[in-house]
Amino acid sequence: DTAVSQTPKYLVTQMGNDKSIKCEQNLGHDTMYWYKQDSKKFLKIMFSYNNKELIINETVPNRFSPKSPDKAHLNLHINSLELGDSAVYFCASSQDRGRQETQYFGPGTRLLVL
Amino acid sequence: SQQGEEDPQALSIQEGENATMNCSYKTSINNLQWYRQNSGRGLVHLILIRSNEREKHSGRLRVTLDTSKKSSSLLITASRAADTASYFCAAGGNNRLAFGKGNQVVVIP
Numbered sequence: 001d002t003a004v005s006q007t008p009k010y011l012v013t014q015m016g017n018d019k020s021i022k023c024e025q026n027l028g029h030d031t032m033y034w035y036k037q038d039s040k041k042f043l044k045i046m047f048s049y050n051n052k053e054l055i056i057n058e059t060v061p062n063r064f065s066p067k068s069p070d071k072a073h074l075n076l077h078i079n080s081l082e083l084g085d086s087a088v089y090f091c092a093s094s095q096d097r098g099r100q101e102t103q104y105f106g107p108g109t110r111l112l113v114l
Numbered sequence: 115s116q117q118g119e120e121d122p123q124a125l126s127i128q129e130g131e132n133a134t135m136n137c138s139y140k141t142s143i144n145n146l147q148w149y150r151q152n153s154g155r156g157l158v159h160l161i162l163i164r165s166n167e168r169e170k171h172s173g174r175l176r177v178t179l180d181t182s183k184k185s186s187s188l189l190i191t192a193s194r195a196a197d198t199a200s201y202f203c204a205a206g207g208n209n210r211l212a213f214g215k216g217n218q219v220v221v222i223p
Contacts, residue, residue: 100206
């Protein structure tokens with residue numbers, strides 16, 4: 001059973017396109033996250049949702065829009081893709097946002113913008 | 115904001131040796147966590163140490179936390195080839211985890 005799953009695993013697209021990455025967790029967690037990992041492996045939080053409510057919105061271009069239809073899903077839509085968006089995007093979930101407990105990560109989506 | 119920073123960033127050791135990694139952070143925390151990332155995979159949680167704890171063990175892992183110095187260390191004893199991975203510390207506080215840049219550890223069989 002996959003705890004946190006992401007689709008697609010690989011995404012190759014042209015500059016200017018719009019794309020979405022989907023994330024689902026079956027752990028019953030209330031909080032979900034999106035992270036961006038750059039080529040130097042630096043992991044930076046982008047967004048966090050708690051029970052469908054946005055609680056963290058870091059300095060991310062507004063071309064990035066998260067959507068949480070329910071607490072088990074947190075999707076990431078990216079408009080007008082740019083070369084600098086190329087990275088690995090990780091979804092994660094945790095039980096309780098307040099105590100910053102263990103986070104469970106998905107396998108990542110490798111985005112390459114040409 | 116909190117920022118974990120590991121030191122050193124790359125470590126190459128022989129199988130059976132111990133590997134030690136250090137991490138520093140800048141602000142107050144609720145806990146300090148360590149994660150492992152194998153090549154091409156997601157991060158996997160290894161161990162969590164709370165701000166009121168000084169040392170914690172889990173199998174071959176030993177974590178220390180010094181809140182006065184705002185630093186933590188991860189020791190992997192009797193390393194195995196399967197321990198080859200990147201290791202990240204993450205400072206927990208302010209509703210988020212702040213991850214460091216990661217240490218690449220290569221264990222040579």
